[in-house]
Amino acid sequence: MRLQVSELTVRFGTRQVAHIGDFSLGEAEIVGLAGESGSGKSMTTLAILGLAHTVGATVTGSIRLDGTELTSMSQRELRDVRGRRIAAIFQSPAMAFSPVFKVGSVVLRALRLHGMTRAEAAEAAARALRQVLLPTGLLDRYPAQLSGGQLQRVAIAIAIALRAEILLADEPTSALDVTVQAEVLDVLRDLRDRQGMSVLFISHDLAVVAELCDRVAIMHDGRIVEQGPATQVLSAPRHSYTAGLLAAVPSIRDSAHR
Amino acid sequence: MTPLLDITELAVRFGHVRALDGVSLQLAGGPSGLALVGESGSGKTTVGRAAIRLLKITSGQIRFEGTPVTALRGRALKEFRAAAQIVFQDPDNSLDPRLRVGASIREALLAHQVVPRRLAGQRAGELLAEVGLDGGFTSRYPHQLSGGQRQRVAIARALSVQPRLLVLDEPTSALDVNAQARILGLLGRLRAGRSLSYLLITHNLAIVPELCERTAVMYLGRVVESGPIGALLERPAHPYTQALRSAVPEIDAAGRRARITLSAEPPDATRLPAGCAFHPRCPFAAPRCTTETPLLRTVLPGTVLPGTVGTGRLVACHRAEEVLGNGPGAGAG
Numbered sequence: 001m002r003l004q005v006s007e008l009t010v011r012f013g014t015r016q017v018a019h020i021g022d023f024s025l026g027e028a029e030i031v032g033l034a035g036e037s038g039s040g041k042s043m044t045t046l047a048i049l050g051l052a053h054t055v056g057a058t059v060t061g062s063i064r065l066d067g068t069e070l071t072s073m074s075q076r077e078l079r080d081v082r083g084r085r086i087a088a089i090f091q092s093p094a095m096a097f098s099p100v101f102k103v104g105s106v107v108l109r110a111l112r113l114h115g116m117t118r119a120e121a122a123e124a125a126a127r128a129l130r131q132v133l134l135p136t137g138l139l140d141r142y143p144a145q146l147s148g149g150q151l152q153r154v155a156i157a158i159a160i161a162l163r164a165e166i167l168l169a170d171e172p173t174s175a176l177d178v179t180v181q182a183e184v185l186d187v188l189r190d191l192r193d194r195q196g197m198s199v200l201f202i203s204h205d206l207a208v209v210a211e212l213c214d215r216v217a218i219m220h221d222g223r224i225v226e227q228g229p230a231t232q233v234l235s236a237p238r239h240s241y242t243a244g245l246l247a248a249v250p251s252i253r254d255s256a257h258r
Numbered sequence: 259m260t261p262l263l264d265i266t267e268l269a270v271r272f273g274h275v276r277a278l279d280g281v282s283l284q285l286a287g288g289p290s291g292l293a294l295v296g297e298s299g300s301g302k303t304t305v306g307r308a309a310i311r312l313l314k315i316t317s318g319q320i321r322f323e324g325t326p327v328t329a330l331r332g333r334a335l336k337e338f339r340a341a342a343q344i345v346f347q348d349p350d351n352s353l354d355p356r357l358r359v360g361a362s363i364r365e366a367l368l369a370h371q372v373v374p375r376r377l378a379g380q381r382a383g384e385l386l387a388e389v390g391l392d393g394g395f396t397s398r399y400p401h402q403l404s405g406g407q408r409q410r411v412a413i414a415r416a417l418s419v420q421p422r423l424l425v426l427d428e429p430t431s432a433l434d435v436n437a438q439a440r441i442l443g444l445l446g447r448l449r450a451g452r453s454l455s456y457l458l459i460t461h462n463l464a465i466v467p468e469l470c471e472r473t474a475v476m477y478l479g480r481v482v483e484s485g486p487i488g489a490l491l492e493r494p495a496h497p498y499t500q501a502l503r504s505a506v507p508e509i510d511a512a513g514r515r516a517r518i519t520l521s522a523e524p525p526d527a528t529r530l531p532a533g534c535a536f537h538p539r540c541p542f543a544a545p546r547c548t549t550e551t552p553l554l555r556t557v558l559p560g561t562v563l564p565g566t567v568g569t570g571r572l573v574a575c576h577r578a579e580e581v582l583g584n585g586p587g588a589g590a591g
Contacts, residue, residue, distance in 0.1 A: 036434040037405075148298075177297040177461055179520055182505040186519075204434055207464075207507035211514070234509050248439035250464040251513060252491050252506055 002027050002198050003048070003166055008061035010043045010052055010222075017057065018043045018222040025166065028196040030188065032209035032230060035219035036245075041202045044219070045170050048200070049088060050078040065166070084114045087159030091171040093151035097143040103154055104139030110158050121161075128157035132187050149180030156187055160195070167191070170202040185212050206249050210234045218242045260324045262287045262423060262455045263309060268318035270304050275527050277304045278479045281318070282554070288422060288453035291470030293487065295463055295502070299527055300476040302459045306425045309457060310342040311335075322423070340370045340419035347428035349408035353400040359386070359411050360396030363418050370419045385414040389444060406437030410444065417452070426469070427459045442468045463491065463506050475499045478527060478535040481554060485571035495557050495573040495582050497542045534576070542577045552576050 003025040010018040018040030025031050033041045046052045047059045050070060063070045065085065070078065082088075090096065097106050104125070111121035126136045132153040143151060152172055159167050169188065173181040189212065191197040203209050209216050210230060217227035218239065226239040237243045263285040270278040278301045285292045294302035307313045309320060311327045320327045322338060330338050346352045353362055363382040367373055373381045383393050389410040400408055409429065416424060429445065430438040446468050449456060458470050466473055466487050474484040475496065483496040494500040497518075504515040520539040525531055531538050537547040557578045558571035575581060 036436060178463075178505040178507075179297060179501060181507075182517060183519070185507075186517075205507070206435070207509050210509040210511075211507045231511070245435060246509065248435045249509060250439070250442065250462075250468065251508060251510070252464045252467070252503070 001025065002066060003200070004062075004064045005044075005048065006062045006064075008044070008047060008059065008063060010040070010047050010057050010059050012057050016222065018047070018219075020044060020061070020224060023217060023224060023227070025198045025200055027198055028192050029215065030192050030199040030201055030213045032213035032216035033200060033202045033219060034204065034206055034209050034216055034245075036204055039219040040222035041219050042170055043222075045088070045168050045200070045202055048168065049082055049086065050075070051082075080114075083110070083164075084162050085164060086166045086168060087162060087164035088168040088170065089152065089155045089159070089172045091174050093148060093155045093172075094143055096155050097151060099143055101142075102139065103141055103143055103146065103151075106143075107139065107154065107158055107161070111161055114162055124161040125157070128161035129154070131160055131190070132157045133183075147180070149176050149184060152176065152184055153187060156184075156191070159197075160191065165198060167197055167199045168202070169199055171204070172201075173208060174203070174205065181208070188212065206234060206246060207251075218245070259286075261285055261321075262290075262323060263457065264319075264321040264324075265305070265309065266319045266321075268305070268308060268320065269316045270301075270308055270313065271316045276479055276530065277301050277527070278308070281305060281476075281479070281481055283474055283481065283484075285423070285455050285457060288455040289449045291449065291456040291458060291472070293458040293460060293466040293470040293473040294476055295460055295466065295473060296476035297461065297502075299478070301479040302476050303427060304479075305476070306344070306427055306457055306459045310344055310423070310425055311338070312344070336370070340372075341421050342423040342425070343416035343419065343421035344425040344427060345409070345412050345416050345429050347431050349405070349412040349432075350400070352412050353408060353415075355400055357399075358396065359391075359398050359400065359403070362400075362411065363415050366415050366418045372419055381418070382414075385418050386411070388417070388448075389414045390440075404437070405433050406441060409433065409437075409441055413441075413444070413448070417448070421454070423455050423457065425457045425459070428461070429458075430465060431460070431462065438465070445469055463487075463502065475502065478525070478530060480535065480574065481572075482536065482575065483571070483573045484554075485558070486569055489558070489569075489571070493582060495571055495578045496575045497540050497577075497581055498536050500581060501539075534574075542575075542581060544577060546576055550576070557582065 001024040005020050005023040008020040009016060035041050048063055052059045107125050108121045111124055129136050134153055173184050188199055192199060201213055213230040216230040216233050217224045220241045226233055226242050237246060261284040265281060265283045268278055268281040294305055296302050308315050360382045363385055364378040367378045367381055383396060386395055391410055430441050442465055448454060456469050471486060473487045473490055474481045477498050483499045491503055494503055501518040501520050504518045508514045533548045533550055534552050537543040552574040554572045554574045556570055557573050
């Protein structure tokens with residue numbers, strides 16, 4: 001397993017907000033972490049990134065990346081892991097780009113911070129953009145001149161250029177139109193299939209999880225209540241919470257048969 | 259029968275941007291529902307705001323119960339403001355954070371003199387009960403409520419002035435799936451119980467059937483197709499509707515459609531393509547589509563006017579017959 005989380009507990013003071021007994025992410029696998037607001041899925045993501053302390057939380061337990069324990073690393077060591085080996089994209093890609101710099105300068109800066117020369121960075125950026133089906137001309141524009149879907153793909157391109165092993169994607173398509181969402185999902189599938197990237201896909205949208213993910217873990221009240229192959233969990237849920245969540249998802253199929 | 263809302267040839271320009279062009283839509287008296295669907299920038303929100311006179315229209319006509327809304331003044335305008343209400347996506351921005359929930363509703367009741375002052379508190383409680391919130395909520399502040407509860411308060415406030423038209427602008431987009439399901443259930447009951455007409459603006463096709471009989475698909479400021487929601491999704495007549503349908507994620511693999519990938523990004527609204535605005539992205543595009551703007555026409559017969567409960571299909575596409583014959587939607591179900 002590329003990422004192995006065991007007995008991970010996230011607390012604010014004495015209050016426990018998430019406890020993950022056992023969770024893993026394999027090579028070339030997309031695993032969904034699904035649940036409602038407040039279920040603890042985003043806190044779990046922050047803990048994996050080694051950033052939980054920035055919001056005042058404390059973390060105990062074990063997070064291993066290719067066998068190496070992350071929780072005992074110093075912040076300096078973690079900085080190298082974060083971004084380069086574990087990349088992250090979020091719901092609002094605009095927040096990842098400073099509005100006053102051209103997109104290209106943000107991308108190149110990220111690549112150079114992780115040790116690439118100027119020439120290497122420019123070449124890696126151009127290649128990565130092609131992979132997410134964007135013209136390299138976008139690098140000369142400002143973030144405000146790009147659509148949300150384009151910016152999200154640029155954010156993914158940074159992860160590709162750095163050859164990240166794991167992509168943490170926290171609600172990456174929730175703010176996008178369905179057609180654009182479908183394109184971003186295609187890009188994520190392509191990364192898994194052609195590059196062997198592992199994706200942890202955090203979402204409240206079970207229909208998207210069903211379309212994209214190989215496996216899924218359902219979170220509720222800070223715990224994983226059920227996990228397994230996505231088709232199995234979402235077609236024959238064992239936990240009543242999962243069943244309730246599934247029943248609440250509106251489907252356009254219902255309308256077609258009305 | 260006069261439609262409750264009758265929009266004809268509506269155009270709205272913001273400077274050089276043509277936000278809406280040639281939009282005609284009708285909504286019947288309640289209970290009824292018309293959904294406007296489309297991507298960001300399609301103009302659906304602009305239609306909703308124009309319908310309740312929240313923005314200035316460039317040309318065209320909007321009639322509410324037969325009267326042009328742009329001509330309303332004084333008392334008649336105030337009555338229209340009560341009769342046509344709106345519920346926004348984000349109740350954080352529509353509720354005053356400094357007012358307790360009860361005060362927020364009393365404010366609306368008194369502004370429109372719906373009840374005498376001494377009865378306002380009691381009526382506010384009744385309205386909250388109607389949206390499923392008990393008396394304890396009147397003394398709470400918006401920040402003490404969940405997103406779903408805040409949206410219930412926004413609905414109660416809209417209902418307080420006894421509207422006949424409710425514009426619902428992405429009413430559940432900010433909510434979790436469980437909260438969404440409860441709000442949709444509530445809106446469905448209110449529609450029947452209060453005989454309301456809904457103009458539902460949404461990017462989520464899946465929530466349409468619960469609230470609306472008829473749907474208009476918008477693309478870059480124009481209506482490209484309209485019809486009953488079920489038939490529209492099962493057998494789209496416009497290539498854009500087809501692509502939109504195919505992009506909707508489904509839990510059940512049997513509900514999924516072969517993805518139709520649109521070839522390019524949506525064009526810049528300040529420089530719209532000639533002919534059909536959709537042609538640069540359209541898999542069916544022919545030479546004619548690059549020069550001649552298609553007008554809405556009937557392709558599948560049925561009643562269309564007046565109102566929303568019609569069964570007919572209107573589409574603005576030169577090649578609709580081929581789309582109906584060949585698309586992934588054809589022969590499904």
